[in-house]
Amino acid sequence: MYENKLKTLILVGGGHAHLYLIKQMISDKLKGYRTVLISSESKQYYSGMASGYIEGTYTEKDFTVDLPRICSKSAVIFIKDTVILINPAAKTLETASGEIYKFDILSVDTGSDISGSQIHGARDFAHLIKPLSNLKIIKKILIDAPVDLYNVVVVGAGAAGVEIALAIRALGIKENKKYSISIVNSNSDILKGYAKGVEHKTVDLFKRNEIKLIINQRANLIEKNYILMQSGFKIKYDLLLLATGSLSHPLYRESGFCVDDKGYMVVNDYLQNIEFPYILGAGDCIKFENYDYVKKVGVYAIREAPILWKNIKHIVDNEELEKYVPQKNYLSIISLGNKTAIASYKKLFKTGRISWYVKDWIDRTFIKQYH
Ligand SMILES: Cc1cc2nc3c(=O)[nH]c(=O)nc-3n(C[C@H](O)[C@H](O)[C@H](O)COP(=O)(O)OP(=O)(O)OC[C@H]3O[C@@H](n4cnc5c(N)ncnc54)[C@H](O)[C@@H]3O)c2cc1C
DSSP states (O other): OOOSSOEEEEEESOOHHHHHHHHHHHHOOOTTEEEEEEESSSEEEOGGGHHHHHHTSSOTGGGEEEHHHHHHHHTOEEEEOOEEEEETTTTEEEETTSOEEEOSEEEEOOOOEEGGGGSBTHHHHOEESOSTTHHHHHHHHHHHSOSSOEEEEEEOOSHHHHHHHHHHHHHHHHHTOOEEEEEEOSSSOTTTTSOHHHHHHHHHHHHHTTEEEEOSOOEEEEOSSEEEETTSOEEEOSEEEEOOOEEOOTHHHHTTOOBOTTOOEEEOTTSBBSSOTTEEEOGGGEEESSOSOOOSSHHHHHHHHHHHHHHHHHHHHTOOOOOOOOOSOOOEEEEEETTEEEEEETTEEEEEHHHHHHHHHHHHHHHHTTO
């Protein structure tokens, strides 16, 4: 498959941390190694700008990275395929197209799936907001929707669900479409993990935007035009979006790795698989054996990236590895539509245009590095 005697580093998934690694490789090479990126899609979508894309603030190009293009700049071999199984002992992996690739070092940054995908009927009738490439179809359906009342139901009132529901309202205003929007949550915790003040502001905004909030209803079954909740309650929809919490792709469990209860690969403080030190990982797809508080947000994937890169280099050069200590708190900015946002840090928060401009600046600065 490969020519010459070089060893091979395989990167699986073009997530945030791997984008950083690929960029580093423009000027900094791994001695004696070739690097291969295997990713399911040629484009990497940046979630920070996802709701802005739905609402029409950003184009698809604005929030995507062209993976073959950045790989060619760094002499990284790009392969569009999905890894379905890893054999850690043989140091090989298998892809959906049936290819087997051999590696010496492996790094995984494959993100996460939507937990709601497990609900019976979800993959037949609902639209999952992940992978983010799904947003293109979702946006088209919304724009093409009949002008009369179109019933959109978003399941999941975490940050992603809140951003998407409010972005749809903003899109409706721009497109002159009357969407009836509901957001459904399995419990009463809107924006779980955020300060109460952030939750209250958001609920207030739902009222002002005529977004119906339905709490303490857990979806049990999805049929063509309605969701059946565990309580027996039925919710009708024309378009159903699932923005429920995250769950690992089955890859790690099926490869026999040590995983947590949601199937994420368990790593040590050096971002290494706890059983196979030549397999590393970053972002949503990992679970730290020593830190329980790390959330599935891009912030961590970005912060892990420099340590991941250094540790891969240290393995190559046979040097001591560096520890990564995840931060407990971070600035979070949730887009509220129409160029407004709510920025929060611990219990402090600020709503309005300034928060949105800060978010816009952070997001554009991030994506610009890879354009
Ligand atoms: C609507 C929305 C808004 C969000 N907003 C924010 C925000 O503002 N700030 C924030 O910090 N977080 C946000 N998040 C969370 C954030 O998206 C994730 O935490 C983040 O994307 C995780 O990054 P990652 O690098 O782990 O993987 P990802 O960015 O998900 O990338 C993983 C890549 O791996 C590829 N892949 C997956 N499986 C395989 C496989 N088996 N083989 C090959 N390739 C594979 C995928 O195609 C994908 O390109 C948001 C999430 C959503 C859904």
